[in-house]
Amino acid sequence: MSQKTAAPASKDQLWGKGRRTAFYFAVARSLLAMLITGPVLTLPVTAWLSEATLDAMFGEEGLGIHRVHMQGASLLFWLTIVAMVAQFRHPESKAAPLWAAVAGWVVFLPVELTHLVDPYSILITALVVVALALHPRRWPTSLLRWQSGPRLLAVPFAVVAFGYGYLQAMLQLNAVPGDPHAVVSHYELMTGIAVGLAVSALLGATYFSGHLISAWTASILTLVLAVFYIGHPDQMSSVGVGWGSALVVWGLVYLFVSTRFRRNLATKRES
Numbered sequence: 001m002s003q004k005t006a007a008p009a010s011k012d013q014l015w016g017k018g019r020r021t022a023f024y025f026a027v028a029r030s031l032l033a034m035l036i037t038g039p040v041l042t043l044p045v046t047a048w049l050s051e052a053t054l055d056a057m058f059g060e061e062g063l064g065i066h067r068v069h070m071q072g073a074s075l076l077f078w079l080t081i082v083a084m085v086a087q088f089r090h091p092e093s094k095a096a097p098l099w100a101a102v103a104g105w106v107v108f109l110p111v112e113l114t115h116l117v118d119p120y121s122i123l124i125t126a127l128v129v130v131a132l133a134l135h136p137r138r139w140p141t142s143l144l145r146w147q148s149g150p151r152l153l154a155v156p157f158a159v160v161a162f163g164y165g166y167l168q169a170m171l172q173l174n175a176v177p178g179d180p181h182a183v184v185s186h187y188e189l190m191t192g193i194a195v196g197l198a199v200s201a202l203l204g205a206t207y208f209s210g211h212l213i214s215a216w217t218a219s220i221l222t223l224v225l226a227v228f229y230i231g232h233p234d235q236m237s238s239v240g241v242g243w244g245s246a247l248v249v250w251g252l253v254y255l256f257v258s259t260r261f262r263r264n265l266a267t268k269r270e271s
Contacts, residue, residue, distance in 0.1 A: 019134050020136075022130075022134055023087075023091070023131060023134035023135065023136075024087075024088075026127050026128075026130040026131040026134065027084045027087045027088070027127075027131050029127055030080065030084055030124060030127035030128055030131065031081065031084045031085070033120070033123060033124055033127065034077050034080060034081055034124070035081075037077065039057045039058060040070075040073060040074050040077060041074060041077060041078070041081075042074075043070050043071055043073070043074035044071065044074055044075065044078070044224050047067050047070050047071050047074070047228065048228075048231070051063060051064030054067075054070075062180075065180065065181075065235065065236070066180075066181065066184075066186060067228070067232055067235055068190075068228060068229070068232055068235040068236065068237045068238050069181060069186035069187075069189055069190065069236070069237060071224075071225060071228045072186075072189045072190045072192075072193045072225070072237070073186075073189045073193075075193050075221050075224060075225055076104055076105075076108070076189060076192050076193040076196060078221065079097075079100060079101055079104060079193065079196045079197070079200065079217060079221060080101040080104070080105070080124070080128060080196075082097055082213065082217050083097035083098045083100065083101040083128075083213075083217075084098075084101070084128075084131070086098075086210065086213055087131070087135075091135060091136060091137075092135075092136040092137045092209065093137075093209045093210060094209060094210035094213060095135055095137050095208065095209045095210050096200075096203040096204070096206075096208045096209060096210035096211050096213065096214040097200070097203075097210050097213045097214050097217060098128070098131060098132050098135060098210075099132065099199060099203060100196050100197075100199040100200040100203060100214055100217070100218075101128050101196065102128050102129055102132045103195050103196055103198075103199040104192040104193060104195050104196025104199075105121075105124060105125040105128050105129075105192060106125060106129065107165070107169075107188075107191055107192055107195045108121070108125070108188050108189065108191060108192030108195075109121055109122065109125045111169050111172050111173065111187075111188035111191060112185045112188050114172075114173060115172075115182070115185075116185050118185070121185075137209055145206060145207040146205055146206055147205050147206065147207070147211075149257045149260075150204060150205035150215060150254065150257055150258055151205040153201075153205070153250065153253060153254045153257060154201040154202050154204060154205035154218075154254070155202070155205075157198070157201050157218075157222075157250055157254070158198040158199075158201055158202050161194045161195070161197055161198035161201070162194070162195065162198050164190075164194045164239070165190070165191040165192075165194030165195045165198070166191075168187045168188065168190040168191045168194065168237060169187065169188060169191045171187040171237075172185070172186075172187035172188045172191070175187070181236050181237075186236075186237070187237065190237045193221075193225070197218050197221060197222055197225075199214075200214040200215070200217050200218035200221075201214070201215070201218040201222075201254065203215075204216075204217075204218055204254075204258060212258065215254065215255075215258035216255065216258060216259075218251075218254065219251045219252075219254045219255035219258065220251070220255070222247055222250065222251040222254075223247075223248060223251035223252070223255075225247070226244045226245075226247035226248045226251060227244070227248065228244075229241075229243065229244035229247070230244035230245060230248070
């Protein structure tokens with residue numbers, strides 16, 4: 001008497017239609033919440049413009065002293081947008097950038113809540129955390145498998161980035177009354193982007209799903225921020241020309257190494 005072999009479960013059955021729907025809702029809602037900020041997303045370019053132009057764009061005065069922090073806020077948004085957009089196609093192969101986005105916001109929010117309750121920040125953080133919790137492959141099962149070349153670049157960068165993020169968090173937590181940067185939660189924005197970039201670089205040096213997106217995100221966003229540091233060495237939270245130049249070199253080398261690794265991996269698969 002023959003026995004029927006059970007049909008393999010489909011992707012929808014394994015993931016669950018309800019969970020899939022909730023996941024995409026969280027991804028789409030977080031994207032919408034960031035995209036409606038409009039001018040914030042243009043800051044990688046517009047933060048270089050005159051103070052009068054910045055004031056007119058945001059309807060505020062005196063924004064010139066906040067250029068570096070505005071740049072950091074914009075890049076934290078872009079790091080998250082890249083992570084979310086990547087989820088719309090084969091999300092099971094693109095978990096790494098989502099982890100980096102979650103790391104940035106989860107570090108940012110507790111520091112902010114020590115002095116300010118911003119519903120918008122709470123919303124974004126909640127949405128990215130929910131998206132990760134519902135992700136089909138949320139656990140980094142391949143973290144112990146490092147790529148030799150990228151690892152040599154990612155680890156020291158992460159140490160420096162985590163250190164910078166810690167210093168920025170301490171500036172926020174120990175700020176003197178009336179500090180114009182602390183009042184509007186700017187130091188912890190720099191903590192958030194520093195941690196997000198550090199995690200991106202580390203995951204980009206592993207074989208975890210989506211590692212190439214993380215590697216390129218870490219490289220490109222670090223280059224953007226580093227060039228801004230060089231152009232505005234005297235602003236609060238800028239690391240100056242020396243460290244900025246070192247970060248430019250790191251970003252270019254890490255981008256080259258990551259791209260070369262991808263080509264080598266593709267060649268091995270074809271052979």
